[in-house]
Amino acid sequence: MNIPFVDLKAQYESIKSEIDSAISEVIAGSAFIGGPHVKAFERAFAEFCGVKHCIGVGNGTDALYIALKALGIGKGDEVITAANTFIATSEAITMTGARVVFVDINPVTYNIDVEKLEEKITSRTRAIVPVHLYGQPADMDPLLDIARSNNLKIVEDAAQAHGAIYRGRTVGSIGDMACFSFYPGKNLGAYGDAGAIVTDDDELALRARMTANHGRIDKYDHEMEGVNSRLDGLQAAILGVKLRHLPGWSEKRRENAYMYNKYLDGTGVVTPVEIDGVKPVYHLYVVMVKNGLRQELREYLKSKGISTGIHYPVALPNLKAYAYLNHGKDDFPEATTASQEILSLPMYPELEEEQIRYIAGAISEFVNS
Numbered sequence: 001m002n003i004p005f006v007d008l009k010a011q012y013e014s015i016k017s018e019i020d021s022a023i024s025e026v027i028a029g030s031a032f033i034g035g036p037h038v039k040a041f042e043r044a045f046a047e048f049c050g051v052k053h054c055i056g057v058g059n060g061t062d063a064l065y066i067a068l069k070a071l072g073i074g075k076g077d078e079v080i081t082a083a084n085t086f087i088a089t090s091e092a093i094t095m096t097g098a099r100v101v102f103v104d105i106n107p108v109t110y111n112i113d114v115e116k117l118e119e120k121i122t123s124r125t126r127a128i129v130p131v132h133l134y135g136q137p138a139d140m141d142p143l144l145d146i147a148r149s150n151n152l153k154i155v156e157d158a159a160q161a162h163g164a165i166y167r168g169r170t171v172g173s174i175g176d177m178a179c180f181s182f183y184p185g186k187n188l189g190a191y192g193d194a195g196a197i198v199t200d201d202d203e204l205a206l207r208a209r210m211t212a213n214h215g216r217i218d219k220y221d222h223e224m225e226g227v228n229s230r231l232d233g234l235q236a237a238i239l240g241v242k243l244r245h246l247p248g249w250s251e252k253r254r255e256n257a258y259m260y261n262k263y264l265d266g267t268g269v270v271t272p273v274e275i276d277g278v279k280p281v282y283h284l285y286v287v288m289v290k291n292g293l294r295q296e297l298r299e300y301l302k303s304k305g306i307s308t309g310i311h312y313p314v315a316l317p318n319l320k321a322y323a324y325l326n327h328g329k330d331d332f333p334e335a336t337t338a339s340q341e342i343l344s345l346p347m348y349p350e351l352e353e354e355q356i357r358y359i360a361g362a363i364s365e366f367v368n369s
């Protein structure tokens with residue numbers, strides 16, 4: 001059996017007529033930049049997140065950069081984030097001129113270790129960027145306490161967690177601002193690059209919107225310099241169609257994750273753990289493979305037609321890109337260990353029980369051979 005890591009084609013086939021007519025409508029109306037489709041999607045996505053404002057931008061990395069800029073973060077500032085995330089998170093921090101400060105992860109949730117966070121706060125720290133990695137909400141309540149008592153802002157990186165719930169609150173509505181990516185493979189994916197910033201704060205929303213559009217409100221009235229990072233009409237129309245299906249797709253992802261948990265029970269691979277009171281959205285289904293067997297298992301699964309991934313193979317502080325921070329190789333023990341043992345199994349809403357059984361069966365065979 002051949003099982004891809006993600007299957008974007010299966011999803012398109014299931015909503016083809018809706019998508020095709022949305023695309024035709026944008027082209028017929030020449031509503032390529034801005035316009036009614038962008039406005040409608042921004043309204044719908046803000047409502048989905050439970051916040052007042054959504055600003056569509058060019059991609060998730062820009063969303064993070066623009067949100068941090070809107071908060072006034074720049075040279076001389078420090079911003080804290082997790083050691084295990086996609087490099088876009090830390091890149092956006094550096095792009096503002098601020099210094100990125102990494103915190104190790106909790107080995108059970110793979111998210112930022114809140115207990116190791118406070119020791120990283122200095123007089124220059126301005127913000128924390130928690131990442132809801134793999135669609136699992138970071139532990140936000142203790143983070144909010146730390147932020148409040150140290151006068152720090154929180155920008156959620158929700159690029160992998162559209163619609164995840166943390167103790168009754170939708171991810172994206174918990175921090176001061178939040179950023180989403182609509183990269184095609186994300187839970188809510190466009191047919192190209194796209195992203196968004198959401199916030200409840202009127203002034204931050206206005207500043208983010210201006211920054212994303214050359215620092216202007218009106219056509220040639222530039223109050224400052226900004227960037228060109230806009231959500232385009234075609235992507236907005238596609239996202240608008242897909243947003244209506246997202247709750248159902250998230251439910252399917254959760255069902256698939258629980259099926260994996262059931263079928264992998266007893267194999268010795270460590271399955272994901274949900275913290276109290278959360279409803280994750282399983283952007284990725286990540287297991288831990290102990291005893292140095294990950295690579296061998298990966299190859300075995302490949303020989304059975306099963307594609308897997310690693311998110312991420314090198315913890316950010318250990319990358320050459322961050323050699324200038326002069327970290328020792330034991331400074332982030334949990335993130336480093338995780339990077340050597342984690343394995344992402346195929347995960348998408350269209351995955352069938354039979355496929356999950358086949359994957360778990362192959363893992364079982366490998367373990368028992």
Ligand SMILES: *Cc1c(COP(=O)(O)O)cnc(C)c1O
Pocket residue numbers: 059060061062085086088089131157159160180181182183193194195
């Ligand atoms: C995908 C991703 C981003 C960046 O989004 P792009 O749209 O690809 O720029 C940022 N943070 C995390 C955690 C991501 O997974």
